[in-house]
Amino acid sequence: xxxxxxxxxxxxxxxxxxxxxxxxxxxxxxxxxxxxxxxxxxxxxxxxxxxxxxxxxxxxxxxxxxxxxxxxxxxxxxxxxxxxxxxxxxxxxxxxxxxxxxxxxxxxxxxxx
Amino acid sequence: xxxxxxxxxxxxxxxxxxxxxxxxxxxxxxxxxxxxxxxxxxxxxxxxxxxxxxxxxxxxxxxxxxxxxxxxxxxxxxxxxxxxxxxxxxxxxxxxxxxxxxxxxxxxxxxxxxx
Numbered sequence: 001x002x003x004x005x006x007x008x009x010x011x012x013x014x015x016x017x018x019x020x021x022x023x024x025x026x027x028x029x030x031x032x033x034x035x036x037x038x039x040x041x042x043x044x045x046x047x048x049x050x051x052x053x054x055x056x057x058x059x060x061x062x063x064x065x066x067x068x069x070x071x072x073x074x075x076x077x078x079x080x081x082x083x084x085x086x087x088x089x090x091x092x093x094x095x096x097x098x099x100x101x102x103x104x105x106x107x108x109x110x111x112x113x
Numbered sequence: 114x115x116x117x118x119x120x121x122x123x124x125x126x127x128x129x130x131x132x133x134x135x136x137x138x139x140x141x142x143x144x145x146x147x148x149x150x151x152x153x154x155x156x157x158x159x160x161x162x163x164x165x166x167x168x169x170x171x172x173x174x175x176x177x178x179x180x181x182x183x184x185x186x187x188x189x190x191x192x193x194x195x196x197x198x199x200x201x202x203x204x205x206x207x208x209x210x211x212x213x214x215x216x217x218x219x220x221x222x223x224x225x226x227x228x
Binding site: 041043044045049091098099101102103104105 | 116117144146148153154155156157158161163168169204208210215216217218219220221222
């Protein structure tokens with residue numbers, strides 16, 4: 001899998017705003033899609049692993065959807081809080097058995113109190 | 114702490130010197146990965162181990178880079194004759210081999226600065 005694109009590259013919102021990001025990837029050779037949150041000075045933290053077309057996952061105020069046929073995933077944050085400030089990375093996995101992840105460049109979210 | 118740990122957290126070295134980083138994965142994980150992240154980019158895959166066998170290397174990994182996982186537990190990544198372009202965050206991740214939705218767990222990374 002090549003050409004993983006995330007948009008926007010960065011985002012500044014006010015506390016309480018809802019926001020969403022996009023991850024686009026080639027739909028061929030798809031196996032799974034991972035979303036990670038990476039806060040400054042911490043480890044990237046897994047949010048979701050999604051595999052099936054139409055999958056929708058939720059963790060608290062964060063949810064994600066997956067469309068494998070057209071090659072995109074959306075991440076939504078409802079009622080953003082300052083602690084949501086981080087870089088959000090998506091990483092599709094191809095059909096190889098290695099578990100290797102190909103990351104997009106990330107969307108950096110800054111939530112202002 | 115039972116997560117992935119990396120050492121050192123930060124390394125400043127002069128161009129031309131050799132550096133070595135260490136990664137201790139989650140103990141029951143047989144898969145180990147190294148990634149490199151530069152400013153404004155997502156992490157890029159460098160290499161993958163299953164137990165002690167290095168099964169895949171990226172073309173990004175020049176012959177100055179070598180990685181080992183001698184007993185299938187911790188891993189080291191060595192960069193010889195460092196160049197300024199090697200300055201980056203080096204991340205290690207581990208996972209277990211299994212279901213399609215298996216997560217990879219990352220360490221906090223080693224930030225390398227070559228001056």
